[in-house]
Amino acid sequence: MDMVSFESKAEQDFISGLMKSSNIDNIHNAGRLCDAEVEGCDADRFKPLNVNGWFWASTLRMMPPTNLRSNRVFNNWGPGQPDGTIRADGFGNEACTALLLKNGDYNWYDEPCNTRRTLVCEDLPVPNINFVRNQNPGVNIP
Numbered sequence: 432m433d434m435v436s437f438e439s440k441a442e443q444d445f446i447s448g449l450m451k452s453s454n455i456d457n458i459h460n461a462g463r464l465c466d467a468e469v470e471g472c473d474a475d476r477f478k479p480l481n482v483n484g485w486f487w488a489s490t491l492r493m494m495p496p497t498n499l500r501s502n503r504v505f506n507n508w509g510p511g512q513p514d515g516t517i518r519a520d521g522f523g524n525e526a527c528t529a530l531l532l533k534n535g536d537y538n539w540y541d542e543p544c545n546t547r548r549t550l551v552c553e554d555l556p557v558p559n560i561n562f563v564r565n566q567n568p569g570v571n572i573p
Contacts (some may be wrong), residue, residue, distance in 0.1 A: 432552040433559075434461040436487035437530070437539075440505050446530065446551055447537040459548045461489035462528025462539060464513075467521030480523070481513055489553065509538030 437443040437460065450458065465472035465484040477484040485494040495506040497513055515525025525541035529548055533540075542548075554560075564570075 432554060433489035434459055435551045435553045436461040436489045436492070437507065438487065438490070438492065438505065440507075443505070443507060443530070443537065447532075449551075450530075450532070450537070455549050456532040457548050458530050458551045459542075459546075460528055460530050460539070460551070461487045462494060462541075463488040464515070464523040464526040464541065466517060466523040466526050468526065480517060481515075485513070485528075507537075507539050509533060509536075509540050512539060513541035515541045 435442075435446060435458075437446070446458070450456065463469070463486055464480060465477050465486060466480065472480070472484065482496050482498050483493075485497065486492065487494060495501075495504040497506070497508055499506055509531065513525065513528075515523050517523055523541075525543055527542055527544040527546075528539050529542045529546070530537055531540050
């Protein structure tokens with residue numbers, strides 16, 4: 432299992448419904464900034480990082496560019512988000528994401544990775560599970 436990613440509005444609506452019924456107003460999710468901590472993030476396709484450098488760590492799929500608003504992609508950054516910066520050492524000061532309830536809406540916000548929040552996990556994609564199985568012979572991974 433890994434932290435939840437929101438690749439569709441339906442996925443986020445499902446989780447936000449669970450959050451409402453549990454009185455939880457914030458959770459960590461799998462959104463991650465491609466910064467100096469992640470190998471290969473110096474590639475031109477990630478530039479500028481605040482627009483093209485976000486991905487779902489659980490599935491390794493790119494998040495839509497932060498400035499793209501379209502009916503064809505789900506992009507749910509909160510107002511003014513992401514607003515973190517890249518430090519001189521290449522690391523983001525807000526390199527992780529959270530789903531937060533603010534002003535009645537659930538949106539994505541960039542956050543420091545060490546902020547304590549509730550975790551919501553989802554099953555890994557089959558190739559990831561198979562990789563774990565292959566790396567752990569003799570361990571029963573259903």
